[in-house]
Amino acid sequence: MKKKKKWQKAAAYVLISAFGLIMLYPLIWMVFASVKPSSEVLSSPSLLPSQFHPENFLEGWTMVRPYTFAKFFGNTFFLVISCVLCSLAISLFAGYAFARIDFRFKTFWYSILFLTIMLPATTTLVSRYVIFSEIGWLNTYLPFIVPAVLGVGNGGAFFIYLVAQFIRGIPRELDEAAKIDGCSTLNIILRIILPLSKPSLFSVAIFAFMWNWDDFQNQLIYLTQVDKYTVALAMRTTIDAAGADNWGAVMAMALCSVVPAVVIFFCLQKYFVEGVSTSGLKG
Amino acid sequence: MRRKKRKNGANLIGYSLIAPWLIGIFCFQLWPIIHSFLMSFTDYNLLNTPQFIGAANYSKMFQDENFYQAVRVTFKYVFIAVPAKILFALCIALILNLKLKGIGIYRTIYYIPSILGSSIAVAILWKALFVKDGAINALLASFGIQGASWLGSPKYALFTISLLTVWQFGSSMVVFLAGLKQIPMELYEAAAVDGAGRWAKFIHITIPGIMPMMSFNVLMQTINAFQMFAAPYTIFNGRGGPLNSVMLYVIYLYQHAFKYFNVGYSSALSWALLVMIAGTALILHFLQKRFLNYDD
Numbered sequence: 001m002k003k004k005k006k007w008q009k010a011a012a013y014v015l016i017s018a019f020g021l022i023m024l025y026p027l028i029w030m031v032f033a034s035v036k037p038s039s040e041v042l043s044s045p046s047l048l049p050s051q052f053h054p055e056n057f058l059e060g061w062t063m064v065r066p067y068t069f070a071k072f073f074g075n076t077f078f079l080v081i082s083c084v085l086c087s088l089a090i091s092l093f094a095g096y097a098f099a100r101i102d103f104r105f106k107t108f109w110y111s112i113l114f115l116t117i118m119l120p121a122t123t124t125l126v127s128r129y130v131i132f133s134e135i136g137w138l139n140t141y142l143p144f145i146v147p148a149v150l151g152v153g154n155g156g157a158f159f160i161y162l163v164a165q166f167i168r169g170i171p172r173e174l175d176e177a178a179k180i181d182g183c184s185t186l187n188i189i190l191r192i193i194l195p196l197s198k199p200s201l202f203s204v205a206i207f208a209f210m211w212n213w214d215d216f217q218n219q220l221i222y223l224t225q226v227d228k229y230t231v232a233l234a235m236r237t238t239i240d241a242a243g244a245d246n247w248g249a250v251m252a253m254a255l256c257s258v259v260p261a262v263v264i265f266f267c268l269q270k271y272f273v274e275g276v277s278t279s280g281l282k283g
Numbered sequence: 284m285r286r287k288k289r290k291n292g293a294n295l296i297g298y299s300l301i302a303p304w305l306i307g308i309f310c311f312q313l314w315p316i317i318h319s320f321l322m323s324f325t326d327y328n329l330l331n332t333p334q335f336i337g338a339a340n341y342s343k344m345f346q347d348e349n350f351y352q353a354v355r356v357t358f359k360y361v362f363i364a365v366p367a368k369i370l371f372a373l374c375i376a377l378i379l380n381l382k383l384k385g386i387g388i389y390r391t392i393y394y395i396p397s398i399l400g401s402s403i404a405v406a407i408l409w410k411a412l413f414v415k416d417g418a419i420n421a422l423l424a425s426f427g428i429q430g431a432s433w434l435g436s437p438k439y440a441l442f443t444i445s446l447l448t449v450w451q452f453g454s455s456m457v458v459f460l461a462g463l464k465q466i467p468m469e470l471y472e473a474a475a476v477d478g479a480g481r482w483a484k485f486i487h488i489t490i491p492g493i494m495p496m497m498s499f500n501v502l503m504q505t506i507n508a509f510q511m512f513a514a515p516y517t518i519f520n521g522r523g524g525p526l527n528s529v530m531l532y533v534i535y536l537y538q539h540a541f542k543y544f545n546v547g548y549s550s551a552l553s554w555a556l557l558v559m560i561a562g563t564a565l566i567l568h569f570l571q572k573r574f575l576n577y578d579d
Binding site for chain 1: 554
């Protein structure tokens with residue numbers, strides 16, 4: 001019996017390891033491809049390059065003239081970090097209201113919140129574009145930042161819901177005691193709720209970062225000037241223009257473009273799982 | 284009297300805290316929906332003044348062969364990608380839920396592809412791997428297998444895109460894992476006392492236990508799948524792929540809106556998409572109520 005159990009365990013390990021390797025193969029391949037000579041990227045079945053070509057990164061970095069990828073990374077970080085901070089602020093305040101304050105029609109608004117989590121953003125893509133173009137926000141980052149600060153950007157309703165659910169789990173006695181001591185609502189939120197709801201705020205930060213970083217569709221329609229380009233848009237021109245005869249450089253930049261999201265994920269992983277499992281759902 | 288006063292205070296504070304979100308809902312969600320409804324009855328290309336043309340956009344839509352192609356392709360994609368992704372996520376979650384040492388690392392490994400989401404890097408990677416003279420075929424050739432034209436043939440192109448979707452099953456897996464952890468151990472213990480075998484436990488405890496997560500995943504992934512855009516758009520340069528076999532709905536919508544600046548027609552397409560997604564969501568909801576109600 002015991003022996004059988006051991007065998008089963010070993011089999012499970014082998015299975016999930018082999019499978020994990022298949023899952024990761026494309027990414028491992030990408031890492032190696034980024035230092036291969038361009039002619040070898042597609043055609044060679046072996047992972048290791050015949051010659052080590054780190055200059056792919058240099059070539060890729062200056063591939064979209066007249067700018068370098070430093071400019072595009074700068075733009076993307078500005079856009080994404082603004083959206084993250086705005087999402088954090090609105091989800092903390094609105095989340096607190098939904099979790100703690102008994103205002104009229106709260107249940108109604110809460111169900112609206114829930115409904116908008118499921119609202120497919122693509123169905124309003126065209127009209128949002130028309131509206132933003134009429135108020136002259138094309139080629140600015142406002143179509144990203146303004147919806148984020150109003151809690152309707154990428155993941156907006158979900159973030160409010162996530163933080164509200166988390167705040168519900170914080171003992172009410174804490175903020176009620178503060179209230180009795182004469183603490184204002186703003187102070188309660190900033191001094192008591194904010195530190196205690198850190199895990200959920202970290203999850204908001206991770207998701208907001210990843211989703212805004214990857215939000216190719218909106219970037220594609222709102223940003224058409226090269227000097228406003230994000231990394232994703234710049235990446236796209238690299239495979240468009242050249243017909244991708246410089247695959248080594250393209251893969252090098254593709255690798256660079258995923259590094260920030262991966263780093264953020266690994267640094268805040270603990271909070272990510274905590275946030276998702278306490279609030280239940282979505283990813 | 285005092286009670287009422289306090290209530291008013293709560294209203295004031297509550298509404299001022301959610302005021303930005305209310306503005307957001309009206310300006311950037313409700314208004315665009317109404318706006319696109321109005322626009323769908325006009326001829327508008329961003330430069331002219333919108334001309335009211337009645338239901339002409341809708342009658343054009345129902346005669347548009349490409350519209351039907353886009354709907355067909357999209358439903359096919361949803362029916363292939365969503366069940367495959369969820370089944371996959373469930374199987375992996377069940378294995379990862381075994382109490383094995385170091386399982387946390389595997390959870391991370393399986394999640395990594397999903398971090399990359401709909402990024403362009405992933406689309407470029409998929410193109411490099413699956414083009415005819417690309418890495419997958421080179422790998423297959425080294426085993427003596429003749430690879431197909433994964434992206435160039437109408438037979439395989441949509442499957443190759445679906446494979447990308449399935450590869451990113453991480454978020455569904457995390458949801459399943461959270462659900463599996465919530466099933467009380469006592470249930471399994473009680474079942475073991477009653478002499479239930481592994482299979483019986485799985486059918487009668489595990490499956491009903493994760494049903495809420497199942498319906499959540501199916502719903503969310505279906506809604507997402509209808510909106511698939513970034514990867515196929517990048518891989519096929521904004522077109523519909525071989526013989527329009529990958530002409531997903533949103534790509535078609537995008538072409539009309541941002542290539543031909545046909546705002547009226549693409550608004551009608553947007554509304555049709557909303558109706559399609561809402562209809563599918565309602566059917567799923569109904570099916571789940573009808574067949575998966577394990578609580579009774």
